[in-house]
Amino acid sequence: MAELEQEVRQHLFPADLLGEPHAMLRAFRALLFLETPALLGSPALQQLPKSTVLLHLLSRLPAHVQSPHQRAGVSPKQFSHWMDAHSAAEILGSIGTALQAADTRAMDGPSQELLAAMVQIQAAA
Numbered sequence: 635m636a637e638l639e640q641e642v643r644q645h646l647f648p649a650d651l652l653g654e655p656h657a658m659l660r661a662f663r664a665l666l667f668l669e670t671p672a673l674l675g676s677p678a679l680q681q682l683p684k685s686t687v688l689l690h691l692l693s694r695l696p697a698h699v700q701s702p703h704q705r706a707g708v709s710p711k712q713f714s715h716w717m718d719a720h721s722a723a724e725i726l727g728s729i730g731t732a733l734q735a736a737d738t739r740a741m742d743g744p745s746q747e748l749l750a751a752m753v754q755i756q757a758a759a
Contacts, residue, residue: 657681658681658682661677661678661681661682662678662682662686662690664676664677664678665678665682665687665690666690670744670747670748670751671747673691673748673751673755674751674754674755679755683722684722684726684755684756684758684759685717685722685725685726685729687755688726688729688733688752688755688756689701689702689729691748691751691752691755692729692732692733692752694748695736695741695745695748695749696740696741696745698737698740699732699736699737699741699749700732700735701713701732702728702729702731702732705728705731705732705735706728722759726756726759729756730756733749733752733753733756736749
């Protein structure tokens with residue numbers, strides 16, 4: 635990311651001039667490297683849509699936890715189109731349903747901790 639920003643700055647213009655999309659990209663980059671205990675206090679939660687945060691975190695859970703698109707029986711591309719056509723509340727509802735269906739008995743402690751943080755994030759939305 636830093637290399638990309640450097641190239642854009644040198645050859646085009648300061649990346650900061652891109653505004654909100656640039657800020658969201660930087661927030662998402664920070665989210666990628668956050669450990670579970672630091673999630674709830676992270677500024678990334680305020681800078682990104684809750685659905686973006688939750689869908690990313692869902693990818694950290696064990697493979698047996700189905701994502702919303704898997705539960706709906708559609709491809710990621712189809713789910714993306716569905717998201718474009720629905721409200722934030724409907725998207726969060728779909729994610730919440732996936733979280734509620736997760737079998738915590740088959741998870742280790744760190745996965746259970748992550749799921750609990752995700753439920754808190756979803757509830758605060």
